[in-house]
Amino acid sequence: MDKKAQTGNAGETHQRAGDDQQLTTNHGVPVSDNQNSLKAGSNGPTLLEDFVLREKIFHFDHERIPERIVHARGSAAHGYFECTDAIPDLSIASLFAEKGKRTPVFTRFSTVAGGAGSVDTPRDVRGFAVKFYTDEGNWDLVGNNIPVFFIQDAIKFPDLIHSVKMEADRGYPQAASAHDTFWDFISLMPETMNTLIWAMSDRAIPRSLRMMQGFGVHTFRLVNAEGKSTFVKFHWTPKLGVQSLVWDESAKLQGADNDFHRRDLFEAIEAGDYPEWELAIQIISDELAESLPYSVLDATKIVPEEDAPLRVVGRMVLDRWPDNFFAETEQSAFLPSNVVPGIDFTNDPLLQGRLFSYLDTQKSRLGTTNFHQIPVNAPKCPFANMQRDGMMQTMIPKGRANYEPNSLDEAGEDAGPRETGTVFHTYEDNTELGNEPSEKLRKRDETFGDHYSQPRQFWLSQTDNERAHIASAITFELSKVSLPHVRDRVVSVIQNIHPDLGRRVADGLGIDLPKAAKPFREPVELAPSDALSIQKNWKDTLEGRKVGILFAEGSDKATIDKLKSDVEAKGGSVMLVAPKVGEMEVKGGTLAADGQLAGSPSVIFDAVAMVLMPEQVEKLKKDAAAKAWVSDAYAHLKAIGHCPGSKELLDHCHIEADEGVVKNEDFVAAASKRYWDREPKVRDLA
């Protein structure tokens, strides 16, 4: 008998109400009236008998499920992974078996701390979870956009998350780490320092989900046909380059467009401008792992690219938005324990704890152990076993073979699945990296005690401007901390990252510099790594970037058309903004705006240009939205294009000319950059 037919994939059910379809109840009964409940007389009471009404309200009352305890707010898309460099020498995983092989994926990006309805641009780590539907089962690479994690052992995860989520008694702040309990925890747990400095850097305010790196974080192992294991880390590199916002911009975006990242991802896919990343592995030889001054099993540490270069093995393209947000994005369940033959875990104690947590949480979130039958979670290869029943069982296994071993085949019956073909073998060696399987103990490897070498390396690898952003971010966050002893303790701890950082934050807060905390283990000097800086790797491009052009009645259409086509030719997109959205007379024809000025602030653009006549400028000089449009673009270090008419608006807003404030003729060349040198002129950084 066909195993797949017996216990196979849950089928996708698309319920679509179309013009040609009769409206029915959930049980298929045709409905005559979807406007009025059943009453005893037109002014009479509603009848309990009304099964149409009761079913509809019953279903509605139960539409929500518990949101994820972390990473509740997310956006996802379907796509594929294509192997570009086969690695059968390293792994038997089928997705890496041959060049050109494509594997379907479902990828969900998320913030960590906020609820499902919170905003897209808080300062936060971003989740980067990829489900590969391989032909030997699902592999879930559940990573983040930062390559390290706050804690070393899963036993601390509930404490970390309780401290960062809204405070237990007051229920705020939502989606923010700038509060007492987070910094209290951080200051008492120096192992958080490396991830903290990453999270206080511009990495935590990405411009777009399409412009973030992704990391598997842990060291994993690849296993080849001979059973040989190789340590690897996984890196996703966005085709559009890594880009971040400035803090003031990301804060204002929380008002201007709560869905800034979700909208950007949706619009890019709808436009056929498919988001793309390269997947690279960092091969960490056993010799390298043993020679490093820290453990590769410690998730608070990176292995610098200079020590273990990236080898690109494939690319991921996201080319389809989910048909239904709830059915797919909300119900998707990612499990680090989902590995396939050829990919295996390491003894990283954080990873080991995750292997339990993600399976467990789905029962509470999705309500059933059969969550793997939900179409987005079901493998696309056949699956068959003796697991049966449970709530919401949607498959109908045939026959009596629900136990093993059995000899039903000897009587001509179906005996059920057996272990045949390629199977997952757990890598058995437990003595690597000097591990001595021993008595039971609650203990970490000694090198886990070095908390400061890598955050110092990160600090030293940044540009001056990026360092100023980090010091300002910590200053901002601590300014929201109300307990003075917590603020002091943070400053005493971060001095071990670098004395400059501590001094700058103390100065920014206006507090006395406390004595540096005593490190648990003295830091070692690590060479700076350029790969850790965003600005040093900035990609000057308009691809995936959005330009706003401000115009009004009477503006010159030819100039607007040219700017638009020049930006689009370089891969950017354009939104026309005007005080009114209806079609209006302009010089050379008529034109309608895509967005109204008051609802399309310059924070939603990467660069802005203005095509205005002097008489329009006189009106706009009295409009707060127009002034903020210009001043914010300048303060957010964006290129500003202007014509002779609009120059007056710049002068009115006290915009000083610089490399990024250019005539419209030079705008396209200027628009792909941010002007970091301008920053000291617009804000006082720590």
Ligand code: HDD
């Ligand atoms: Fe986690 C969700 C990433 C440590 C427990 N985690 C979750 C998601 C991502 C990560 C991207 C969202 C998946 C989705 O889109 O549905 N988590 C990480 C990374 C970690 C990490 C990169 C460290 C390297 N997580 C971690 C630990 C634990 C958890 C140590 C518990 C011991 N994480 C969870 C969870 C979540 C989750 C509570 C919430 C929803 C879910 O799993 O499905 O179980």
